Amino acid sequence: xxxxxxxxxxxxxxxxxxxxxxxxxxxxxxxxxxxxxxxxxxxxxxxxxxxxxxxxxxxxxxxxxxxxxxxxxxxxxxxxxxxxxxxxxxxxxxxxxxxxxxxxxxxxxxxxxxxxxxxxxxxxxxxxxxxxxxxxxxxxxxxxxxxxxxxxxxxxxxxxxxxxxxxxxxxxxxxxxxxxxxxxxxxxxxxxxxxxxxxxx
Amino acid sequence: xxxxxxxxxxxxxxxxxxxxxxxxxxxxxxxxxxxxxxxxxxxxxxxxxxxxxxxxxxxxxxxxxxxxxxxxxxxxxxxxxxxxxxxxxxxxxxxxxxxxxxxxxxxxxxxxxxxxxxxxxxxxxxxxxxxxxxxxxxxxxxxxxxxxxxxxxxxxxxxxxxxxxxxxxxxxxxxxxxxxxxxxxxx
Numbered sequence: 072x073x074x075x076x077x078x079x080x081x082x083x084x085x086x087x088x089x090x091x092x093x094x095x096x097x098x099x100x101x102x103x104x105x106x107x108x109x110x111x112x113x114x115x116x117x118x119x120x121x122x123x124x125x126x127x128x129x130x131x132x133x134x135x136x137x138x139x140x141x142x143x144x145x146x147x148x149x150x151x152x153x154x155x156x157x158x159x160x161x162x163x164x165x166x167x168x169x170x171x172x173x174x175x176x177x178x179x180x181x182x183x184x185x186x187x188x189x190x191x192x193x194x195x196x197x198x199x200x201x202x203x204x205x206x207x208x209x210x211x212x213x214x215x216x217x218x219x220x221x222x223x224x225x226x227x228x229x230x231x232x233x234x235x236x237x238x239x240x241x242x243x244x245x246x247x248x249x250x251x252x253x254x255x256x257x258x259x260x261x262x263x264x265x266x267x268x269x270x271x272x
Numbered sequence: 273x274x275x276x277x278x279x280x281x282x283x284x285x286x287x288x289x290x291x292x293x294x295x296x297x298x299x300x301x302x303x304x305x306x307x308x309x310x311x312x313x314x315x316x317x318x319x320x321x322x323x324x325x326x327x328x329x330x331x332x333x334x335x336x337x338x339x340x341x342x343x344x345x346x347x348x349x350x351x352x353x354x355x356x357x358x359x360x361x362x363x364x365x366x367x368x369x370x371x372x373x374x375x376x377x378x379x380x381x382x383x384x385x386x387x388x389x390x391x392x393x394x395x396x397x398x399x400x401x402x403x404x405x406x407x408x409x410x411x412x413x414x415x416x417x418x419x420x421x422x423x424x425x426x427x428x429x430x431x432x433x434x435x436x437x438x439x440x441x442x443x444x445x446x447x448x449x450x451x452x453x454x455x456x457x458x459x
Contacts, residue, residue: 073289076339076349096350104415139347140355147356147416150426154419163417170354178339178349186338207278211331214282215289222283222290242294242308243440247447249290250319253283255452260283261276270275 073219076136077182080127084180089189092177099173103166109158112165119172126179136179140171187212210269214260222253277324280454284320284328285335288312292344307344311437311444313364313404314396317371318379318445321456326369333365359411363404371399376456379449392445396438401431 084092103115124133148164155163187209194205229248233240264270291308312332316325332342341348343361352361378391409427413420449455 073340073342076341096354100354136349137351139345140351140357143356144416147412147418150422151416151418154422155417159417167354167356167415171351174350174354178351181339183338183340190334190338203273207273208331208334211278211282211285212334214279215286215331215335218283218286219289222286223293226290226294242311243443246291246308246311246315246440246444247451250287250315250444250448251451253287254280254319254448254454257276257279257283261274261279264275264279270278 073216075183076178078126078128078179080180082126082180084122084126084176087180089181089185090192092181093189096170096173096177100170103170107159107162109162109165112162112169115169116165116172119169119176123172123176123179126176128179133175137171137175141168144168144171204270207270210264218253222249225249225252280320281324281328281331284316284324285331288316288328288332289335289342292342296344309344310434311400311441313367314371314400314438314441315445316368317373317399318375318392318395318441319448319454320372321376321454322369322372323456325372326365329365329368333361336361356412356416357408358415360404360408363407363411366407367399367404369399370403371395372455374398375445379455381453385446388446388449389442392442392449393438396441396445397435400438400441401434 099115103112106112123137124130128136144164144167148160151160151163190208191205194203194208197203198205226245226249229245229252230240233244238244288309291312294308296307313329316328319325320328335342336348336352337350339349343352352358372395374395375392378394379388383391405424405427409424410420412418412427413423416423418426
């Protein structure tokens with residue numbers, strides 16, 4: 072039900088460690104936002120587009136992934152044309168498109184487990200302070216992935232029950248029961264987790 | 273944090289994912305489709321309270337960031353955070369927290385039903401609309417260069433839909449509160 076946006080491959084970005092990619096993404100955001108040079112933004116756009124197209128996504132899928140964000144960018148660019156000089160609008164639009172393409176390339180070339188390993192490392196200072204446990208974050212993430220299909224099945228069941236009774240299917244009448252039924256499971260699940268000693272406390 | 277809180281947070285994040293899988297509902301009188309997902313912010317605050325509501329959305333944000341297509345329409349990944357609407361997505365965490373904070377302070381058991389409705393609606397509007405736009409709109413203005421007033425003016429289109437969402441969230445939150453109260457009672 073939830074397939075990762077990661078794409079198998081062996082491009083340059085696939086081989087780089089996650090940390091390098093994330094630092095590069097943050098660094099390029101900062102540099103591009105500090106600069107108003109049209110040339111720099113255009114180069115960044117060309118580089119990001121090349122990187123993104125080289126990760127091995129079919130063109131149609133590649134466009135689909137960034138299309139909805141590009142639509143908002145173009146819409147805002149159209150608004151900006153009435154308010155700002157054309158060269159500014161071009162620089163602003165290229166900068167955003169470059170960053171979006173770069174972000175899409177990082178997402179497509181990084182596995183969820185690689186992200187999780189990096190997050191665990193990032194959380195370790197907080198863990199030392201006793202604020203949270205990195206293992207809890209992985210557990211929470213696992214629980215979400217485990218329960219999405221169940222909750223969706225429950226949504227379908229409630230919808231069918233509405234239909235069977237001839238009631239209109241409205242968000243209002245579905246969301247309440249869906250949430251109550253789901254959250255009522257929390258105690259059972261929590262007891263099961265504690266019984267297995269997953270959190271060692 | 274006890275295990276029950278951890279599970280509640282995870283289950284709520286999973287509910288938000290499911291709300292994104294529900295096809296959006298288009299209403300005749302406003303141009304924007306109602307996605308059940310953006311109601312999740314108001315619901316999280318009103319049902320789980322400030323801390324757990326915000327953590328549920330932080331977890332949801334983590335799912336987005338690591339490349340799971342959990343946003344409505346199968347969107348996800350760092351793309352969404354890097355795009356113009358990134359502020360709204362990040363703002364969800366703060367919005368859920370403020371919604372919860374207000375709900376915790378205005379709604380308690382034994383009140384008249386109307387007062388509970390008013391409390392949840394106030395929390396949903398202030399947290400889920402005012403706070404969210406206070407983060408999202410300047411963000412748009414910053415990343416796209418659109419002057420703040422133009423960005424704010426353009427966002428007005430979404431307000432009627434958001435008020436409707438706040439109304440639906442209020443009714444749903446109150447139904448959950450009556451059936452299975454979780455909102456932390458303030459001592």
